[in-house]
Amino acid sequence: MKPEKDKRSARPSQRIKMHIMGSAGDVSGSLFYFEYSSPQGKTTRFLLECGLHQEHEEINRQKRLPKGVEAKDINFVIISHAHIDHSGWLPALVKDGFKGAVYTHPATKDLLDFLLLDSGRLQENAADRVNRFIARRQKKAEANGKKKRRIPLSVPLYTAEDVPLCFPLFKQINYNQLYTLADGIKMRFTEAGHILGAAVVTITIGEGEDACTICFTGNVGRATPPMLRPLAAVKNADYVISESTYGNKLHKERDRLKTLAEYINNAYARAKVKDRATGCGVIVIPAFAVDRVPTVLHDVQTLSNRGLIPNMAVYLDSRMAIAGAAVYRKYPALFNDEVRQQLENGVDPFAPPRYLECTKPEQTNALYENQNEPIIIVGSSGMAAGGKILRHLEKRLVQKNSTVIFVGYQGTGALGFDLVNNKPKHVRVHGKVLPVRATIEYMSDYSGHADYEEIIAWMSKFENKPRKTFLVHGDGGALEEFKGHIEKALGWSVVVPQRRQCFEL
Ligand SMILES: [Zn+2]
Structure with missing residues (x-):
């Protein structure tokens, strides 16, 4: 059988690009931009995850979409689960002009109803704190007879008032059903065992021989979560994007x-x-x-x-x-x-x-x-x-x-x-x-995260080796060690991408 790559290069009419825009080299701000140009010449742009960066907050104010792409150009967003580092940038995207659908599990939507509002309040409080600090410094400078310097006031990334604009955009996706999101793009959620509503996202882009399947773990839970149903097996994907939080750690085995x-x-x-x-x-x-x-x-x-x-x-x-x-x-x-x-x-x-x-x-x-x-x-x-x-x-x-x-x-x-x-x-x-x-x-x-042996056990259920596996959502050491563990256990081809790196799939 010919390698997939050769088959695809003979069909240049279809192109899929993936830009890694977050959770590369760290555990926060998950954001992946996809661009699919169909054989009929139609281009669909979508985001997988729309996470707030909680470790380096200045990133949230940078341009987080690839050069030349604006919020209004994005057709839809897929969110794997309700944690803010996977969802909390959505109000900023909507504020910037995004009007498409947001696909997520109904439980995720219910959790986001209050988590996003809280995130808006936290943004407001953070801006208030900075502005109070600026005011105090200006007052002190004035008291010391120094000339007043104009320092621009901090503006929240978004406020609690901005958040409800997101809610009408949500479209509910249940587990284990195949949904068509756009021409040539289908998606299925399977259980991730991480938090209520959390999903492993499997997206198939293109039709027939051209079809390319991408499986994204989101965040996956322990082999036997305390209350939730466990992480479900996925059989096939051309590409896997996996979280790596515990890429170099094993959980303690105790009751x-x-x-x-x-x-x-x-x-x-x-x-x-x-x-x-x-x-x-x-x-x-x-x-x-x-x-x-x-x-x-x-x-x-x-x-x-x-x-x-x-x-x-x-x-x-x-x-x-x-x-x-x-x-x-x-x-x-x-x-x-x-x-x-x-x-x-x-x-x-x-x-x-x-x-x-x-x-x-x-x-x-x-x-x-x-x-x-x-x-x-x-x-x-x-x-x-x-x-x-x-x-x-x-x-x-x-x-x-x-x-x-x-x-x-x-x-x-x-x-x-x-x-x-x-x-x-x-x-x-x-x-x-x-x-x-x-x-x-x-x-x-x-812990709500599987350790590396638990993720490798899930990966070992794939019937075919993916063409490439991308490791994200982990600290430097975890990513590199996890790469070694997967290569050794499964012989898969693994890359640790950088932020803003682009791959043609
Ligand atoms: Zn999470």
Whole structure:
């Protein structure tokens, strides 16, 4: 059989170009631009992912489309899942003139309804902070008799008010069905096991002998996710674009529930020793609002029901996490049998026996008071980078009988990273220097990403070797090591692309 390349070069009438515009060499800002020129001379331009760059924010303000291409020229956008580094640049694209369809799973759309609004508010807050800083410096300069310099004010990339303009553009894509997105372009979503609604995206461009299939992993979850249905196999693709978050790491093989039970029981023993000034201790669990919070709540429920931990009051104190849990309850079919059956039988799988969602300020305020019994407070952000969880930490980090259990990825620079990795004696919260007396625990067991062996196991189910595999969404070391692992295990041809690199497929 002739290699594909020869067959294609004999048919120059069809051209597919892929420009890597994000998540190249790092884990943020996923964005891939495709241009398909059909044999009939029609050109279709689309984006696979529309992610906000959260590590290097200045990138979001650069031209993120190839030279000569404007937002209004894009025919449609495909979004694999709701995380902001895969979706959060969409309002900026719409603001710039994009009017096409946005294809995504219905659960992703439901999550984006509040995640994008929150992202808009964060953009506004960031601009406000910069502008207040500029104002302070100008005031200081004036007081010192210096001439006032005109410094341009910071404008948010987009605001919460811009976000609703995106919503009418969404078109729902269900798993395992083939959709025609444009002449000669078909797409199928399969389950990714990463967060609710997350999809592996398989796109077929062209017809018959010319057909070229591209499989993009988006983000893929563990081999056996705690609640969601697992990553589904894909049989064939000419090109694979794979995430590489854990390209050089293997997850610890240990029993997640057993570990959580051990941490909670130890924390409970410390917490029930009353301090005369501050009462009982508290167990604070900072967790990412989407997926990690419902998973932790489900685990606490399971352990309570099995009598493996004391029956403690559990409070969810995060507006975003409450909204996220509500979306999770809407989609029984996306869960494993145990959680699906609970939902179908009218049992809330995310509500431990003594559970309250804090929707009123007085409910939150009561949690800052001294407690008469040990309680669990779950909140976001997962890295303690902001939000109401900071106030709980401000109160509880100084207490010897309290415990903080971090349950997810901790990025450099975040308070969570410092507490978990550096074991500091003091930390700064809301501008105050606090002694750290509470016990800090960390569980990596809640990772939403497959490790390299799990992704290679998924790749090994392909019936044919892809012509090329592109590795994205990983740090430098992870990408290079993952390349070596795939080459060794499967003999595939692998490239680690650079940002703005263009490939003809
Ligand atoms: Zn993700």
